[in-house]
Amino acid sequence: MRRRFRDRYDMEGFLFLAPALTLLVLSIAFPLFRVIQRSFQEYSAQVGAFQYVGLKQYQHLFSDPLFWISVRNTFIFTIGSIALHLGFAYPIALLLNARWPNVKIRNFFRGAFILPFLFSPPAAALLWGLLFRPLGPLNYGLSKLGVGQIAFLGDSSWALFSVMLVNSWVYFPLYMILILGGLQSIPKIFYDAARVDGANWIQRFIYVTLPQMRTLVMTVILIDFATSFIHFDLVWTMTKGGPLRSTYLISFFLYEKGLRNFRLGYGSAVGVVIALIMAICISVYVFVAIRREEAAV
Amino acid sequence: MNRKLAKVLAVGLVLALFVGATLGVGYAKTKLVWAEWWDPEWGEDTVEWIIDTFEEAHPDVEVKAFFAPHDSYSDKLLTLCQAGDCPDIMGMEVTWSDAFNRLGLLADLGPLAASASDEFNSQFSPAWIINYKGRAIMAYLYTNSYGIIYNVKLLEEAGVEPPTDWEELREVLTTLYDPVAKKWGIALPFAMKSSCHFMLYDFWTRLIQAGGHMVDENGLARFDSPAGVRTLEYWKSLLDENLVYPGTVKGALATGEKEFRELFAAEQVAMILSGPFEKGVALERNPDIQVAFTPPFEDCTSGYLLTGSGVAISSQTEHPELAWAFFEHLVSYEVATKMIEERSLTWANTAALGAPELAEDPMLGPYSEMVSNSASRSWIALPSLGDLCGVIMEHAQQYFLGLKPAQQALDEAAEEWNAIVTAGK
Structure with a gap:
């Protein structure tokens, strides 16, 4: 043996x-x-040490309405961000991968589209904070189009979408580069074979590009999910969770309860729950994706 | 000959290095770290001047300033302190002190004060030392109240006198409001990101004037009162009448401290509700701006919120006596005179504050009246301040948007407030 x-x-x-x-x-x-x-302990100032409290932290957590608000917002933010990232990144990557009449112009755009990613999140938050101002340039443009003033960051029905949009603007170049790399690695012979079979560009996209990119897109979604779910800096700088807690994310909850209020036991329980939610979501996603891939083969 | 010369040079070089290193060790300066958020308020030059003048008097000490913006200051400092890297002397707000004190990060100033210099004892009032749970945990550098600050030029151009009460303020705002030119008289930071500004400045100040109390002696809510309702109703009425920048309730809920300071310094709004330190902030951005406090207001009472900012000495410091010496320098006559004259801050030095010309100062003149009023109230140390500010702001926002009545908003806020305070104790 x-x-x-x-x-x-x-x-x-x-x-x-x-x-x-x-x-x-x-x-x-x-x-x-x-x-x-x-997460099963509580710091006791009298004793000066952590003491075992059983499931108290979890009971407290699950009965806290703010926790559930933050979970709801985080799921909306994460799913919305993934959709917007892919929505921007995929078409632009396809465009940048296509044959251009002038390679220099294409390369210029390849560089230009990466620019937002060079902004640090707080800098992007300040920039978009200016653009989103009630009397800022965006609202000026909207008023010229006959649309009324929109309080992008002051209206609870707009705020979450607004911060998702900024998050997408900052991070879509990262996913665009990954997708572009994937597109460039598809053997040209597949497209040539499809052309010989008489496939038009839509059919080539559906029957060659999409299947070849499936694994990469799955990875991109996983990375995006993992980073968006615990996103903090950009939205914190822009709104700190307001108005009316409409942009209050689970990472804010962890930061405020665990770090700012020094309830390390409670904060740890929040951390454990976040890790569990992420693990479950990722496992389900990977399981479904693999099953689909196997079925396709 | 050449080899001899080389030997001599080599020996000389070794000796020089040895002597240099020994002297270097002998003259190693003691490092003192001062954490502060005052760069934008006092100007970096002033902060450097304070350090330079201290180092001149203490040539064996090197002071290093650690700057962090006010809104992220306590979080950064707490993280540093928990990592065992607490600055020796720290800028401190009373409202943050509970969090630091609970973690045992604040040195007791009592024994240090007992051996203070004669000059200090003769010019520093014991009332400026904050005692909490039986220990002297911090001391004020300057005290202040929050009131309406106005741009002198803009009010003169509009032909209006500074308001003397809250209804006159409404009238002045109505005069200054020009929807076509998109001009407003006041900007108020009602965004969640400035929730502590709203709670401490706008809500608490107006509440005292409305005859109410924020908390009882245990820190539990007392703002869910008719005076609290009157307070919220006043601010909502200004919002509903479009008198607050940018003319919509939802727009006002997106305005934070940063925006309202920019608007005031850029002379886009004529008034803000804040403290005397705003003069320094505005001057940093617009050296030509002329600002002044309105005369003290009176509603049901003429009281104000008495606040201030100060310093604490870290319990982790290896040089508590030096840190105290730096504190004595901060409240010395020399520093106090400069801060009073240049920054209009009521600095904690009785000799400097005794100057008769202060009564004529447009920022400091009204202050003595605010402080001496028997209805004025001091703020107190509160646990989990960020949460408490968030609670007040969230329920106030719901009321401003018409989602619930004022009394219900305050009742719900009080319930959450008490739960936080009780848990914090």
């Missing part, structure tokens, strides 16, 4: 992996364990 194990695995390889694995365990597993442990 021992021999067979040695035959199957290169034991020396494990030795070489050991430092990296130790580092991983120390940097991921240990903090994770501590957060889970803390």
Whole structure:
């Protein structure tokens, strides 16, 4: 048995992996364990130490209406951001991947579309804060078109969409680059074969591009989900969750309860719940995506 | 010969390095870190001048300023302190002090004050030291109240006198309101991102004037009163009459501190409700602006909210005596005179505040009347201040938008407020 194990695995390889694995365990597993442990504890100022409180933090969390508001907003924000990111990134990547009459102009646009990604989130928040002002340039343009003044960040029915839009503006170049890279890696021979079969450009897109890009798009959605779900800086700078908590995200809840109010046990419980929600969502998504891919094959 | 010369040079170089290093060790300066948010209010030059004058008197000390903007200051500082890297001396607001004190981050100033210099004892009132739960946790650098500050030129151009009460303020705003030219008399930061400004400045000040109390001695809500309703109704009436920039309720709910300061400094609005430090902020952006406080208002009472900003010494500091010496420098006659004259701040130095010309100062003149009024109230240390501000702002916004009556908004806010305060204790 021992021999067979040695035959199957290169034991020396494990030795070489050991430092990296130790580092991983120390940097991921240990903090994770501590957060889970803390979520069952409460800091007692009288004793000066953490004390075990059972499920109290979770009971408190699930009965807090603000938590559920933040969960709802976060899902809307995440799904909306993914849709907007792909909505901007995919068509632009297709456009930039197409044959242009002048390569220099195409390359110029490839550079130009990356520009928003160079803005730090607070800088983008300040820029869009100016544009969104009630008497700012956007509202001026809208008034010239006969549309009334829109309080982009002051109207609870607009605010979440407005911050999603800014989030999409800042981050779509990242996804555009990833998709463009994927498009460029599709073998040209597939398109040539499709052309020989008489496929027009829509059919080539549906039967060649989309299937070839499926895995990459799935990865892009996963990355986007993971980053949007715990998004903080941009929206915090723009609205701090207002008006009427309409842009209050789960990361704000964690920050305010756990860090600003020093309720580390409660904050840890929030962290654990966030991790669980993300793990469940990602698992379901990956499971469904793999099943679909298998069915397609 | 050449080898000898090389040897001599080498020995000389080694000696020089040794002597240099030894001298360097001998003259290593003690570092003192001062955390502050005052760069935009006092100007970076003033902050540097304060440090330079201290270092001149203490050549063996090097003071390093750690700046963070006011709205993110306490969060950043708390993170630093929890990492064991607390600045030696920290700018501090009374409203934040509970959070720092609970974590044991504030040194007791009592023993340090007991051995203070004679000059300090003769010029610093003990009333400027904040005692909390039996310990002296911070001391004021300057005290102030919040009131209506106006742009002198804009009011003169409009031909109106500064208002003397809240209804006159409404009249002045009506005069200044020009929907065609898109001009408003006042901007108020009613956005969630400025919830503490709304609670401390706009709501609390107006509440005292309406004859109400914000909290009881335990920090529990008392604002859910007829005076609280009167307060919210007043602000809503200004919003409904389109008298507040930008003329719509929803627009006002997007206006934060940053925007209202820019609008005031750019002379796009003539008035704001804030403290005397706004003069410094406005001057940094517009050196030609002339600002003044209106005469103290009177509604049901003529009281104001008495506040201030100060410093605390970290319990983590290795140099508490030096940190105290720096504090003594901050409230010295030299610094106080400069801050009073240039920044119109009522600096915590009795000798400097005693100057008779202060009564003529357009920013400081009305202050003594505000402070001496028996109806004026001091703010107190409150736990989880950010949450409390958010509660007041959220329910006020719901009322401003007509989603619920004022009394219901205040009742619900009071319930949430009390839950937070009770949990915080």
